[in-house]
Amino acid sequence: MLTAKPEINSLGPLAKSSYLFSRVEKLKISEEDIIKSCTLTSYGINSYRKLTSKDASLSEDELLEYPGPNTPNFDDLHPTAQTLFRQADEAYWNARAGSRQRHLQIESGFRTVYRQAELFICRQLGEPGCNPADIPGASIHNSALAIDVRNARNEEVINALDNNGWDRTVMPGEPWHWECVGTAEHTAAARRRQEMRAPGSIARQWQSQWTSARRKNDQRNSKIDDFNLRLEIWQPEWDQLTREIEDFERVVEQHNSRVDQWNRDRDAFNQRVNRYNTEVEALQALRERIEEMEPSEERNRLIEEYNRRAEAAVAEGEELSRQEGDLIARQSQLTREGEDISRRNADLERRFNRLNSEGEALLRLRDEIETLRQEIESHLERASRLLDEIAQLVHP
Ligand SMILES: [Zn+2]
Known part of the structure; x- marks a missing residue:
């Protein structure tokens, strides 16, 4: 016989677990x-080559007449500079009678502003073997009115140039560097050098653009x-x-x-x-x-x-x-x-x-x-x- 109603409790629902990651997109980093x-080489900071010139081995001892200059980099000089160099070279040739080497040697003469930019950048980057270089457009080399000579401390070399219209303008830092100061062409080139070196000049704008590129390149690399x-x-x-x-x-x-x-x-x-x-x-x-x-x-x-x-x-x-x-x-x-x-x-x-x-x-x-x-x-x-x-x- 049934006596008591059994105690049966009805049960409430059980909650599901939730998690946070279902809508997360994976980060893809390529x-x-x-x-x-970063390429900073539009005009070749990496292509810097050492200034070189061939050794002119000559045997003109027997020549009685001065034969004209015999050096690399002569042909690119300004005609006015060529005339003055020829005079200096002839004086040297005469002073060196009986010697084996009787010609002045031009290590570097005319430079394009592009080459000048390379040298300037090379110096700025502190790469080995880079001499101080002016900003492009300011160097007298760009006007073909300056030369860098070999054996720059030799007395006969100095006398030959000094007595024939050439002056050393960057002393004592660059005793090899001579300019034909006093010519009309040099006066014009020197005026342009002042203009190019002045703040806000086109050359300074170039320098500022390049410097910004370099600074940002350093930032970028770091x-x-x-x-x-x-x-x-x-x-x-x-x-x-x-x-x-x-x-x-x-x-x-x-x-x-x-x-x-x-x-x-x-x-x-x-x-x-x-x-x-x-x-x-x-x-x-x-x-x-x-x-x-x-x-x-x-x-x-x-x-x-x-x-x-x-x-x-x-x-x-x-x-x-x-x-x-x-x-x-x-x-x-x-x-x-x-x-x-x-x-x-x-x-x-x-x-x-x-x-x-x-x-x-x-x-x-x-x-x-x-x-x-x-x-x-x-x-x-x-x-x-x-x-x-x-x-x-x-x-x-
Ligand atoms: Zn020079």
Whole structure:
């Protein structure tokens, strides 16, 4: 006989775990963009060659007549400079009668403003073997009115030039450098040198463009070093974190699918509990009805039915108690898993935020590097145009 209604609690839903990483895009940093060197060579800072001239080995001792100059770099001199050099060379030739070497030797004479720019840049960069050089357009060499001679400290060389219209203008720093001071052409070239050296001149503009390019190139290279160093640290950490997040997402998905299954089982359980409770209430009503009835065939039949259904209800109650215990145990298990997921989520989130902001900083740094490259190119283009303008002025 049924005596008491079994205590069956219906269970509330269990929440799924959520995670933070589903909408995160991976940071892609293309290392192809990062080119270590920047081209500063539009007019050849790397192509600097040492000034050389062939050794003129001559055997003119027997010549009685002065044969004319015999040195490299003579033909490119200005006609006025050629005349004065020829005079100096003849004086030297006469003074050196009986010697093997009787000609003055020009180490460097005419230079284009482009060559002048190379020498100036070479000096600015502190490369080995670079003498001081004026800015392009300002050097008297650009007007073909200056020479650098060999054996510059030799008395006979000095006398020959000194007595024939040549002056050393950069003393004591460059005793080899002579200019034909006093000629009309030199006066004009010296005036242009003053103009070119003045602040704001076209040559100073060229210098400023080139200096900006150089400064930005240094900045760019140091940013590239910084970028590469930080990327080397960041990339493996990011890859590792990405793999961990993928693993974590699978764990969360499996957990959530077990949570879904638990919720479905709970719904089915609750429905069964409802049916059970309905049956228990129906049985109580039946029992009250039976108790009010006079003994009869009908009453006997109802008692039989009551006992049969009550027996089934007791078994159902026991089954539901077992199911409830099972659901509660699974619920505790899933709750512990959910808490573990939350902890892992917090740890991953912390690492993600740190690496993500470093990745964004790296992307900004890459943009700065690219901007510098564009600025350097634009400085070099402007410098190149200015140098063409200087060339048109100096070599008309
Ligand atoms: Zn010189």
